[in-house]
Amino acid sequence: MDSGKRPLSPHLGVYRWQWTMAYSILHRFTGIALSLGAVLLVVWLTALAAGPAAFATVQALLLSPFGILVMIGFTLAFFYHLLNGLRHLVWDSGCWLDLRGAERSGHAAAGGAVLLTALLWLFIGL
Amino acid sequence: MAGMTGNTPRNLGPARKGGAEWLAQRIFGAAMVPLVIWLLASLLIARPDAFQDYVLWASAGVNALPLILLLAVMFHHAHHGLKDIVRDYVHQPFCKLLLAALVKLGCFGLAAVGILAVMRLAIWGS
Numbered sequence: 001m002d003s004g005k006r007p008l009s010p011h012l013g014v015y016r017w018q019w020t021m022a023y024s025i026l027h028r029f030t031g032i033a034l035s036l037g038a039v040l041l042v043v044w045l046t047a048l049a050a051g052p053a054a055f056a057t058v059q060a061l062l063l064s065p066f067g068i069l070v071m072i073g074f075t076l077a078f079f080y081h082l083l084n085g086l087r088h089l090v091w092d093s094g095c096w097l098d099l100r101g102a103e104r105s106g107h108a109a110a111g112g113a114v115l116l117t118a119l120l121w122l123f124i125g126l
Numbered sequence: 127m128a129g130m131t132g133n134t135p136r137n138l139g140p141a142r143k144g145g146a147e148w149l150a151q152r153i154f155g156a157a158m159v160p161l162v163i164w165l166l167a168s169l170l171i172a173r174p175d176a177f178q179d180y181v182l183w184a185s186a187g188v189n190a191l192p193l194i195l196l197l198a199v200m201f202h203h204a205h206h207g208l209k210d211i212v213r214d215y216v217h218q219p220f221c222k223l224l225l226a227a228l229v230k231l232g233c234f235g236l237a238a239v240g241i242l243a244v245m246r247l248a249i250w251g252s
Binding site: 034041042045048049055088092123124 | 152155156158159162170177181184193204207211236240242243246251
C-alpha cells in the first residue's frame with residue numbers, strides 16, 4: 001500500500017494570497033467554530049430540561065458581558081457560514097464560478113454577515 | 127471513508143464512489159438553511175424571557191419537532207464538514223483515524239443528548 005504517495009489537498013502555503021482563498025478558509029474556520037456553538041446549544045437545552053437552577057447558571061454565563069461577546073461572535077460566524085454555504089450551493093448549480101463572480105459573491109457573503117449580525121443585535125437590544 | 131482505507135485499485139481516492147457522499151453533504155447543508163431560519167425566527171417572535179417561557183416554547187410540539195430535526199441534521203452536517211477537514215489537514219495516519227473517530231462519536235453522542243433533552247421537555251415539560 002503506497003498511501004504516502006496519494007495526492008493530498010493543496011497546502012495553504014503554496015498559494016499567493018487571494019480573496020477566494022480567504023473566504024474558503026473562513027468557511028471552514030466558521031464551521032469549526034459553529035460546531036462548538038452546536039455543543040453550546042446542547043448544553044443549553046440539557047440545562048433547560050434539567051430545571052430552573054441549571055438553566056439559571058447557563059443563562060447567567062451566556063448573558064454575562066463575556067457571554068454576550070461570544071454570542072455576537074457566534075452570530076457573525078453563523079451568518080457568514082449560512083451566506084457562504086448558499087454561495088457554495090449556487091456554485092454547485094454551475095453559476096458564479098468565474099473569478100469575478102466568485103470574488104463578488106464572497107464579498108457579498110462577508111458584508112452580508114456583518115450587516116445581518118448588526119441588525120440582529122440591534123433588534124435584540126431594542 | 128473510502129479515501130482513507132485505500133480500497134480503490136490505485137489508492138488514488140474514492141473513484142466513482144464519492145458522488146453519494148457529495149450529494150448527501152449538499153442535501154444536509156441545504157436542509158440546514160430553513161431549520162436555522164426557523165430557529166432564529168421562532169425565538170425572535172416568541173421572545174421567551176423567564177425559565178417557564180423557554181420551557182413552554184421548547185415543549186410545544188410545533189417547536190419540539192423542528193428542534194429534534196435541527197439537532198439531527200445539524201450534527202450530521204457538522205460531521206460531514208469536520209470529517210473533510212480532518213481528511214484534508216491531518217496527515218499522520220493514527221491521528222487521522224483517532225480524530226475521525228472522535229468527530230463521528232462526538233457528533234452522534236451530542237445529537238443523542240440534545241434530542242433526549244428536547245424529548246424530556248416535550249413529554250414532561252409543561
